[in-house]
């Protein structure tokens with residue numbers, strides 16, 4: 001039987017570099033990324049079905065009614081949601097799934113699935129965050145301000161996360177996340193079948209049965 005994959009939530013202030021971290025994590029094929037649906041407009045270079053499933057508000061509300069989301073949340077005047085089926089399928093195939101979502105959604109997922117690993121990615125400091133948001137050139141100045149305000153609100157939820165990882169050096173950040181995943185996958189609670197297996201094998205051995 002397949003061991004269930006791990007559900008890993010990555011959150012972080014807008015501009016913390018989560019997107020780049022996720023791209024690197026996906027490189028070796030040991031994680032799958034859930035693509036969210038959103039009502040916000042695509043930024044330059046974003047591809048429908050890859051960056052997000054871009055939908056209008058009416059379609060989004062229909063998906064809510066049809067219970068198609070694992071979670072959804074409103075963030076800076078747009079809706080964002082995690083389609084349920086993909087995540088469930090991958091987990092049951094034994095593949096680790098990454099959700100790159102904001103804090104309200106993260107906490108909803110943790111409540112519904114307490115085994116979820118919540119990781120919060122932070123930039124080295126607030127000044128660096130602002131510089132990254134301004135340097136991105138994809139946001140209006142007023143949006144930068146509202147994202148900074150939103151980030152301040154998000155600090156209130158950081159203590160509910162299982163891990164906080166600093167994204168100063170991208171390679172270090174990625175290896176920290178891999179190490180966390182590796183350690184969690186080895187937790188006793190996630191390996192109870194191993195105990196059963198050893199018990200059975202010792203019984204067989206002590207009865208003189210061939211293993």
Ligand code: 5GP
Pocket residue numbers: 011012013014036037040071072073075080081082083100101102103104105106
């Ligand atoms: P952005 O507009 O910068 O792509 O995303 C804004 C925020 O929404 C980010 O913090 C991102 O992680 C979060 N987000 C993206 N997809 C989802 C989702 O499916 N659910 C929730 N709750 N948040 C999401």
